[in-house]
Amino acid sequence: MTRYGLRARVITLTLAPTLIIGLLLSAIFSFNRYHDLERQVINSGLSIIEPLAIASEDGLKNNSRESVRRIIGYAHRKNSKFVRSIAVFDYNHDLFVTSNFHPNFESLTFPRNEPIPLLVTSNLNDNTLVLRAPIISESGIISSPRGQQNNPAMGYIAIELDLSSLRLQQYQEIFSAFLVLLTGLGLSGFFAMRLMHDVTRPISHMKNMVDRIRRGHLDVRIEGKMHGELDQLKNGINAMAVSLSEYHVEMQHSIDQATSDLRETLEQLEIQNVELDIAKKRAQEAARVKSEFLANMSHELRTPLNGVIGFTRQMLKTKLSNSQTDYLQTIEKSANNLLTIINDILDFSKLEAGKLALENIPFEFQETLEEVVSLQATSAHEKGLEITLKIDPKVPIGLVGDPLRIQQVLTNLVGNSIKFTERGNIDISVELRSQKEDVVELQFMVRDTGIGISERQQAQLFQAFSQADASISRRYGGTGLGLVITQKLVSQMGGEISLTSRLHQGSTFWFTLRLHATDMPMSELIESQVLNQRSLLLVEPNMQAASITRQTLAQQGLVVTYRSSMPDEVETFDYVLLNLAPNRSNEVGKVEKQVEQALLCAPHVVVGTPSTALALSDHLIQKYQIHCVTKPLSRKKLLQTLAANQESLPEIEIEIPINTETLPLTVMAVDDNPANLKLISALLDERVEHVITCTNGKDAVKQAEARHFDIILMDIQMPHMDGVTACNAIKKTTLNGNTPVIAVTAHAMSGERDRLLKAGMDDYLTKPIEEHVLQQVLMHWSPHTKEDELQKLTIPAQTEVIQQHLISEHSNMIIDWQAALKQSANKEDLAKEMLQMLLDYMPEVSSIVEQALENENFEVEQLIHHVHKLHGSCSYCGVPRLKNVCATIEKALRSGNTIEDIEPELFELQDEMEKVTASAQPYLVESES
Missing domain, CATH: 3.40.50.2300 (Response regulator)
Incomplete structure (x- = not known):
């Protein structure tokens, strides 16, 4: 009933009982009266037919029709209002006599094949009632014993009664009951409406007043005289309005007081915020000063240390006595330990300042981990420890991430395990926890059988400059920064690190990383059938x-x-x-x-x-x-x-065949770096007929306007006009509108190829250029290459070359002479010349870096230009560490970092240049000899 109002509910509840009771009473009355009238007519018919049956016995017995007609005629006339016809039939159902003519005497007779019933029977139709009574002979009843088959009935009398007047009277009775019902309903409705008027008007008035109170008019009151519960409701609403008014006044007072208190609090907070901002700036300045101090101190300490280490190694190459060799080895070991501590402090300062940038590059996972194990093996084997590496076979071969930092984390953990283990095993394992599409989650574990760590000591492990206890530092050395750096690196790479350990039973350090799988082609180990079933x-x-x-x-x-x-x-x-x-x-x-x-x-x-x-x-x-x-x-x-x-096996490494014949091509090489341009020119001279070189994009455009070229090799990062702009300008020239332009860049980053191809380049080469890759590119874009040769030609995926270089770039070697020779087409003179050109250029870069550090207004673009040029030179000289530092600085500067932000990296750049200078002379001397 919630959908209906009070008026509808009252009317419904008032009229419904009246209607139901009235209907029931009217139905009962009409039903009883209807049947009473029918019984009354039947009884009247019986009172007529039974005497007639007795009176007609003698006439029927004596076959006196006249006497019987007089009897039934008199009865018919006397009851003519409702008697239609009276007829007497003999025992054969034949008409004996009738009071009047009847059109259908068949309706008055019994069926001929049935005996005459000994009782009065009736047959009720719509508007007629037929009564039949047997005429029984008295002698027959007396003479016939009980149960005989002879029927004592001599015949029967039938009377047809007219029920029209009965039906009319019945309808009148029903109509009267209906009128009474309507009268009752009308009276009930009248009283219900009267009740509604007396109830709903006050309620509607009170509703309007409550609505006004709801809208905030708390001074309104309900007036007027009411009765009973309505009066109580009126008083309750008025009391509620008074309470709300008092509460509103009190609440407004409280709000005013709270607003005043809040205003005072905000003023205090504003003062505190100003104080906090000042304190924050002081803390940032202190952190900057600390970072600058750490960077400067690490630079100042590493510079003489590098000299000590370098000249110690040179002295170890000379003829020495056993004691002198022992002394120098001790000096070298101590200096290396000190250098490691300084590097830890520098890494910690970078991590704390949030300036340590992570790479996101493809690398070969197993080889990256094997490098760590190989470097740590000597320390482990010197102590008689077995070191193992187990990698889940389900781990993808190629992954995308920062291999250098992964190696750093593992190196720290494995180094600690070796340091604190006297006998047993150092087991490294990697398991694949989950893989969704190209995202893989790996768990790295480093187990040892060392001294173990108590639960109390474990809580201090990941705190800076702290170790399990003071005796650890005295016995084993170290800064207490290794695990802190490891934890921060793992966290920055999106993973977590923890450990389980028991004192004197060993430790297990584990950490997780999320990396991306890559479909980059990796180098095959050997042919699959070579060792099968051996x-x-x-x-x-x-x-x-x-x-x-x-x-x-x-x-x-x-x-x-x-x-x-x-x-x-x-x-x-x-x-x-x-x-x-x-x-x-x-x-x-x-x-x-x-x-x-x-x-x-x-x-x-x-x-x-x-x-x-x-x-x-x-x-x-x-x-x-x-x-x-x-x-x-x-x-x-x-x-x-x-x-x-196995002598019968095919060769393990399959070299890509290189066509040594000179191609009939005219090629233009564009690069602002003289060393790069010299090497590219040397590689092209062996493969094409004509080579034209340019040192910037503007000169390249002028050359393209003057003559036709078959292929153009274009450096990307150049002053005045970059490679992409020069490429688009060349494409608009008449002579070289369709000439393929090949991008040559040192940026081996994912997505670089697609970006350059969308910018208008036709193909992509990565520095340092591999000979077979260059040959394949030249043949692919040569207009003289036939269609069938072109279909057989397979250009090695640049990602493979990128991956090879990335692995070499993360090498710890200051100078990788084998890489330098490979990048110079195995020409020792050219490798020597390239290295010498790098050495000649480094003082200029060092001077620029010093100016940038001293002058706050130094132009960033000038520093980017020189660092990029140095980066390009490093690509062909086998100096992976220096190249890495250059790449980091260039990327940071192009990302919007200021010179102040990368001060530690600039100091590191100067250190690496000094190391290259100190380490280069033996290679140059050996080359000359």
């Missing part, structure tokens, strides 16, 4: 190392048999892999005996030696003409060594 005996005393090695070999299809030591009985295999434990028990005689046993078992023997046993490796190679690999075993080196042992 038998190999693996001899490895360490169970953990044996399990990992077996998994690696089994994945390549080898059938591996494992033994912890060389078996006494001779068994036949294709290979024997004999791994030596990293301890002092590897006496030459014992090892030789094991090798001789291995040679009896297989024609091809590979010995895995600790990284501290290089002399033993050389001895075994010279004496037995076998292969030795350094532990921990690199997957790639191990499989290539096994494949190289």
Whole structure:
């Protein structure tokens, strides 16, 4: 009823009972009266027919029709109002006599094939009632015994009654009941409306008053005289209005008071905010001064330390006595330890200031981790520790992230494990926790069997300049920054780090990272069928190392048999892999005996030696003409060594064929860096007929307007006019509108190729340029290459080249002479000349950097120009560390960072240039000799 108003509810509740009761009473009255009238007519008919049946006996018996007619005629006339006809029938159902003519006597007779009933029967139709009574002979009743079959009825009398007047009277009774019902409903409705008028008007008035109170008119009151509950409701509403008015006044007073208090609080907060802002600026200035101090101090300390380390290494190359060699090695080790501490402090200051930028580049995951293990192996093997690396086979080969920082995190954790472990294993494992599309979540774990850490000490591990206890620093050394830097690096890469440890039972450090998988093509280890189904005996005393090695070999299809030591009985295999434990028990005689046993078992023997046993490796190679690999075993080196042992196998590395014939092409090379331009020109001279060089974009456009070129190699970052602008200008010229323009850039970043191609470039080359890649590009874009040759031509994916360079760039070597030779087409004179040009240019860059650090108004663009030029030169000189620093600075400056923001990196750049200068002379001298 909630959908209806009070008026509808009152009317409904008032009329509904009246209507229901009236209908019931009217129905009962009409029904009873209807049947009473019918019974009254039937009784009247019975009172007529029964005497007539008795009176007609004698006439029917004596066959006196006249006497019977007089009797029934008299009865008909006497009851003519409702009697239509009276007829007498004999026992054969034939009409004996009737009071009047009837059109259808059949309706008055019984069916002829049925006996005459001995009781009065009736037959009611719509407007007629037929009564039939038997005429029974008295003598028949007396003479006939009970139960005889003879019927005593002589005949029967039938009377037809007219019910029209009865029906009219019945309808009158029903109509009267209906009128009474309507009268009752009308009276109920009248009283209900009267009640509604007396109730709803006051209620509506009170509703309007309540609505006004709701809108804020708290001074209104309900007036007028009311009765009963309505009067109580009126008084309640008025009392509520009074209470609301008083509460409103009190609340307004409270609001005014609270507003006043809030205004005072805001004024105090404003004062506090000003004080906090001043304190924040002071703290920022203090942090800047601290960072600047740390950067300056690290620079000032590293400069002489680099000199000490460099000249110590030079002295170690000279002829020295044993004691002098020992002293110099101690000096070098101490200086390196001090340099590590200084680098930790610098990294910590960068992380604390939020200035450490992460790379996002493709890299080969397993090789990146194997580099860490290889670098840490010497320290582990010197203490007799076995170090292992296990990578989940489900981890993708190629990932995108910052390999250098991943290596730094692992190096810190593995270094700590080695430092605090005296015997046992250092086990590194990587598991794939989840992979959704190209996003992989990895869990790295470093387990050791060292001294362990108590729960109380674990709470202090990730605090700066703190260690488990004071004795740790005295016994093992260190700054207490390693784990803090590790934690911050992991957090910055989107992961988390933790540990589980028990005192005297070892520790397990683990951290997680989210990286992106890449479909970048990676280098194949060997042909898949080379080692398939070959038998190999693996001899490895360490169970953990044996399990990992077996998994690696089994994945390549080898059938591996494992033994912890060389078996006494001779068994036949294709290979024997004999791994030596990293301890002092590897006496030459014992090892030789094991090798001789291995040679009896297989024609091809590979010995895995600790990284501290290089002399033993050389001895075994010279004496037995076998292969030795350094532990921990690199997957790639191990499989290539096994494949190289098999004489019948195809070559492991498949070189891309290079067409050495000179192509009939005219090529223009554009680069603002003289060293880069010289190398590109040298590479092109061997491959094309004519080479034109330009040092900037404007000159290139002028040359393109003057003559036609078959191909143009265009540097991107150039002063005055960059490569993209020059490319678009050349495309508008008449002579070179369709000439392919190949972008040449040192930026090996993801998405760089697509960006340059969309900008108008036709293809893309990454510095340093690989010879076979250059040859393939020239042949691909040459107008003289035939269609069938073009279809067979496969241009190596630039991402592979990028990946190779990125791996080399993250090398720890100051000068990678092998990379320099490779980048100079294996021309030693050209490599020497390129390195010398770099050395000649570095003083100019150093001067520019000093000016930038001293002059606050120094132009950033000028610094970007020189750093970019130095970056390009580094691409061809095999100086990965210097190239990395240049790339970091250039990227930071182009991202909008100020010179002040990258002061530590600029100091690091100067340090690296000094290191390159100090390390370059031996290579130049060797080249000359």
